[in-house]
């Protein structure tokens with residue numbers, strides 16, 4: 111974490127930003143900052159502007175060329191936040207934003223709106239508000255720790271948080287959403303896993319988007335979690351130029367299965383401001399998933415979904431996507 115690249119000057123030479131580009135990108139960084147771990151940067155192929163790892167972490171001028179009409183929060187998460195730091199959109203589960211810090215600032219992030227705020231973690235007072243809200247609603251049986259990346263917290267803070275939620279009698283399950291196995295896999299230490307196992311049933315969801323992210327280090331992080339009885343699932347985002355072709359997606363899904371990681375969701379990219387250059391035609395996603403459904407093991411198949419504002423929430427996108435009346439996109 112301490113060695114992350116935060117400025118363009120720190121980006122290693124093998125990534126080869128040209129000089130014109132560097133000037134232009136300074137403007138992007140003023141709107142959307144940069145953070146890349148040396149580990150994740152090391153996965154970038156040298157001198158290759160279209161590299162799928164590079165696209166996910168190195169800023170792109172198109173991030174600030176987006177139509178000003180495009181929303182920063184199309185899912186209206188802000189409107190479903192009864193207490194600051196808590197998003198409650200589904201009756202039986204809620205999501206807690208425990209920090210806004212991440213090891214890598216993913217350029218396709220759908221919570222880019224939180225990047226501009228200074229780094230912060232949930233305070234004790236906020237946590238008390240959140241736990242009181244949950245404690246007063248017996249319908250909430252699952253709490254999802256998200257952010258930001260919860261694994262940027264020190265072990266002791268994470269244990270305190272997990273304990274606070276586990277103590278609520280009707281909270282049966284805790285879920286952690288973290289991209290650390292992908293962007294900072296050395297964070298998933300044996301000590302961390304021994305801590306997490308005390309809070310089972312605990313489910314861990316991560317986000318591998320490309321088969322080249324399935325390195326030996328990432329495999330070890332997943333193996334450590336799985337071996338203490340924590341199921342690991344994957345939620346990819348369908349991203350133009352990263353994984354929007356069938357061969358890449360098949361390699362990713364097969365690779366996840368080899369690591370005992372269950373493909374859970376494939377999210378259609380949301381229309382979030384600053385991410386337009388990642389957007390894929392929904393028909394393309396449908397064609398890809400239809401072929402995969404015919405060709406690959408059911409255990410490798412994620413649900414292809416579109417998250418939408420309001421009561422519909424995450425809706426499965428099937429072959430009949432055209433007939434689904436949804437004017438969200």
Ligand SMILES: *Cc1c(COP(=O)(O)O)cnc(C)c1O
Pocket residue numbers: 197198199200203204205254424
């Ligand atoms: C996606 C999401 C969840 C989890 O939904 P699942 O379908 O159970 O994975 C929970 N809360 C919010 C606010 C979400 O956006």
